[in-house]
Amino acid sequence: AIKQPDYIWFNGKVIHWHDAKVHVLSHAIHYGSSVFEGIRCYETDDGVAIFRLQDHIRRLYDSAKIYRMELPFAASTLEQACRDVIVENRLSASYIRPVAFRGYNSIGVLPFDNPVEVAVAAFEWGAYLGEDSLAQGVDVAVSSWNRAAPNTIPTAAKAGGNYLSSQLVVEEAKRHGYAEGIALDTNGYISEGSGENIFVVRNGTLYTPPATAAILPGLTRDTIMTLAEESGWKVVECNIAREALYLADEVFMTGTAAEIVPVRSVDGQIVGAGCRGPITEQLQQLFFGLFNGKTQDQWGWLEHIYHV
Numbered sequence: 001a002i003k004q005p006d007y008i009w010f011n012g013k014v015i016h017w018h019d020a021k022v023h024v025l026s027h028a029i030h031y032g033s034s035v036f037e038g039i040r041c042y043e044t045d046d047g048v049a050i051f052r053l054q055d056h057i058r059r060l061y062d063s064a065k066i067y068r069m070e071l072p073f074a075a076s077t078l079e080q081a082c083r084d085v086i087v088e089n090r091l092s093a094s095y096i097r098p099v100a101f102r103g104y105n106s107i108g109v110l111p112f113d114n115p116v117e118v119a120v121a122a123f124e125w126g127a128y129l130g131e132d133s134l135a136q137g138v139d140v141a142v143s144s145w146n147r148a149a150p151n152t153i154p155t156a157a158k159a160g161g162n163y164l165s166s167q168l169v170v171e172e173a174k175r176h177g178y179a180e181g182i183a184l185d186t187n188g189y190i191s192e193g194s195g196e197n198i199f200v201v202r203n204g205t206l207y208t209p210p211a212t213a214a215i216l217p218g219l220t221r222d223t224i225m226t227l228a229e230e231s232g233w234k235v236v237e238c239n240i241a242r243e244a245l246y247l248a249d250e251v252f253m254t255g256t257a258a259e260i261v262p263v264r265s266v267d268g269q270i271v272g273a274g275c276r277g278p279i280t281e282q283l284q285q286l287f288f289g290l291f292n293g294k295t296q297d298q299w300g301w302l303e304h305i306y307h308v
């Protein structure tokens, strides 16, 4: 359960957490018409810092544009809302969840005069795949569910409805005792986890599925590609066959909530040495180094907002 903070930003105002309510006939509840983001902020020596805030808000607008959903606020207002929910709740390391959705008016599929409502919540949220996942790695399985085919549900949008697919993938994986499922795209190539992108390492080269493989273009994926190239590793975006997971030296998953998680087995096949690999560990150190000061933030990814 969420450790409930006191306040939430809702339609332009900071209000009490429990007062952020919607009608049950809101369009989004029936038809999945919401777009959202997941953003982390970290405690650093220079205070609490939000990671890639502008990039996340831009992706929120991208998701909305795909669905021709006009957001009734400027990007700068939503960025400020993200800062406000952290500061108002006196939060340090936490997770920020902006969500925009079609609200209540008509009940037809075509939202007719339904308002677009926007909320931004923030709360503490530990490692998504468990406290041990970052060091110990996780066991995963290829899902029997594929990701959406091209030109059906656009995976570049981080839309509420897309997470029906994710729910099928992760529920099946957990039911069979795995931490997460890896979905293939409809061509049978590796796509992504229910809430993470995926990387395969072999002979010192990193491989990750391209945007055409029905993935969300993850910002952690982009961050890791940048950090890896910066330290001299080659990164290739290409179609990846299922068996490449079994033959990899290392596999890891990336996501805002999950962070950088080593994969120690896929479908019961041990990956590499069966524990966190050296390149995965180096990339974790570079990533977390952004927040403990060991990696210089030459990209302007961190925005320091306040001292708790």
Ligand code: PMP
Binding pocket: 038, 166, 192, 193, 194, 195, 196, 197, 215, 216, 217, 218, 219, 220, 221, 254, 255, 256, 257
């Ligand atoms: N794929 C899916 C389906 C996701 O939900 C997420 C989490 N937002 C990701 C990939 C990773 O994206 P990001 O690194 O931007 O969090």
